[in-house]
Amino acid sequence: MLRELQVWLVGSIVAHSPVAEMMQTAWAWPIVESIHFLGLCLLIGCIGTFDLRLLGVAKRIPIAAMHRLVPWGLLGFGINVASGLLFVLTEPDQYIYNSSFHLKLLFVAVAGLNASLFYLTSYRRVFGANTPLDAPLRAKVIAAISLTAWVGVIVCGRLITFYRPGPCDPAEYSVLLDCQPRRAR
Amino acid sequence: MNIDPFLLWLESTALSQWVVGSPSLLAFPGILSLHAIGMGFAVGICLALDLRILGVAPGVQIAHMRRFVPVVWLGFWLNAISGVLLVIGYPTKALTNPVFYLKLLLIAAGLGLFVRIGRRVFTDAGDAAADSVFVRHLAIASLVCWTGAIAAGRLLAYTYTRLTALD
Numbered sequence: 585m586l587r588e589l590q591v592w593l594v595g596s597i598v599a600h601s602p603v604a605e606m607m608q609t610a611w612a613w614p615i616v617e618s619i620h621f622l623g624l625c626l627l628i629g630c631i632g633t634f635d636l637r638l639l640g641v642a643k644r645i646p647i648a649a650m651h652r653l654v655p656w657g658l659l660g661f662g663i664n665v666a667s668g669l670l671f672v673l674t675e676p677d678q679y680i681y682n683s684s685f686h687l688k689l690l691f692v693a694v695a696g697l698n699a700s701l702f703y704l705t706s707y708r709r710v711f712g713a714n715t716p717l718d719a720p721l722r723a724k725v726i727a728a729i730s731l732t733a734w735v736g737v738i739v740c741g742r743l744i745t746f747y748r749p750g751p752c753d754p755a756e757y758s759v760l761l762d763c764q765p766r767r768a769r
Numbered sequence: 770m771n772i773d774p775f776l777l778w779l780e781s782t783a784l785s786q787w788v789v790g791s792p793s794l795l796a797f798p799g800i801l802s803l804h805a806i807g808m809g810f811a812v813g814i815c816l817a818l819d820l821r822i823l824g825v826a827p828g829v830q831i832a833h834m835r836r837f838v839p840v841v842w843l844g845f846w847l848n849a850i851s852g853v854l855l856v857i858g859y860p861t862k863a864l865t866n867p868v869f870y871l872k873l874l875l876i877a878a879g880l881g882l883f884v885r886i887g888r889r890v891f892t893d894a895g896d897a898a899a900d901s902v903f904v905r906h907l908a909i910a911s912l913v914c915w916t917g918a919i920a921a922g923r924l925l926a927y928t929y930t931r932l933t934a935l936d
Contacts, residue, residue, distance in 0.1 A: 618920040621922075622916060624805070624808075625816055625915070628813035629813025629817035630816075630820075632809065633813070633817055641837065644833045645834070653821075656817075656820060
């Protein structure tokens with residue numbers, strides 16, 4: 585099921601990619617990479633520091649005030665989804681068949697679910713009228729998971745290039761394809 | 770000045786060959802990953818401070834952001850060490866590329882600005898100081914330097930003319 589989806593995705597993107605031509609010009613790739621790295625810094629600088637604040641760094645800053653930085657971290661995330669899509673839409677097989685990329689997406693999903701958990705369980709307690717300077721334990725656990733997940737995203741992103749998919753035969757397929765099937769069905 | 774003998778020697782050392790040649794994920798891939806993590810925290814916090822000076826998150830007293838300064842320096846040292854290891858791995862690739870020196874220059878400028886901004890805003894009168902046009906200009910210069918340093922770093926993979934001293 586997933587494997588068929590991967591093959592179909594790669595095939596459709598290769599056939600219809602609207603950005604491949606633009607990305608294959610001399611400077612496009614490094615420029616978009618630079619933007620991707622800048623987005624990473626914005627994300628860590630605004631969301632990572634909010635996590636650190638929940639964990640107890642700079643306790644004198646009210647949590648609600650610190651939270652005003654988070655939308656800028658989300659902007660960084662948005663920049664990286666957009667710039668990341670440019671890579672995937674240009675060389676789909678290099679990402680869709682890449683186990684490091686799979687793990688990266690998993691870490692992004694963990695970070696996202698974990699953030700929703702924060703807003704569902706801790707938001708009111710942390711932002712209420714009598715906000716304590718020290719975040720509740722639950723919020724600290726969520727912050728630690730967030731930091732870990734984002735560091736995981738960075739590491740997996742950096743490792744993508746070391747897991748370039750080689751060719752494989754249909755018999756070698758696992759649940760997710762992490763190689764280029766010799767004959768796409 | 771011909772630095773080729775030095776480059777040849779460096780590339781022949783066990784450390785250089787481990788960085789480049791070891792199949793371990795902890796060698797080249799791991800060092801690159803640490804370099805990206807350090808960048809995220811060091812540059813990220815500098816960007817957040819610049820944004821705060823430029824008016825974002827006004828409820829945050831800038832002086833209190835001082836507590837994040839050690840994290841910037843932690844990220845910086847992580848990157849200084851991982852960066853030196855990467856240069857030991859591919860000394861010719863880096864040291865014969867002018868873009869590498871531009872990157873170092875931009876990092877030095879970014880750090881210099883961070884220190885200068887810090888001297889003005891990490892004080893009791895920090896918020897008033899951050900309101901000054903001069904400090905705002907420093908913050909804008911800091912954003913420019915870090916953007917440039919990141920772009921220069923990325924370009925290193927595309928602009929080198931020699932990979933090893935034998936090229």
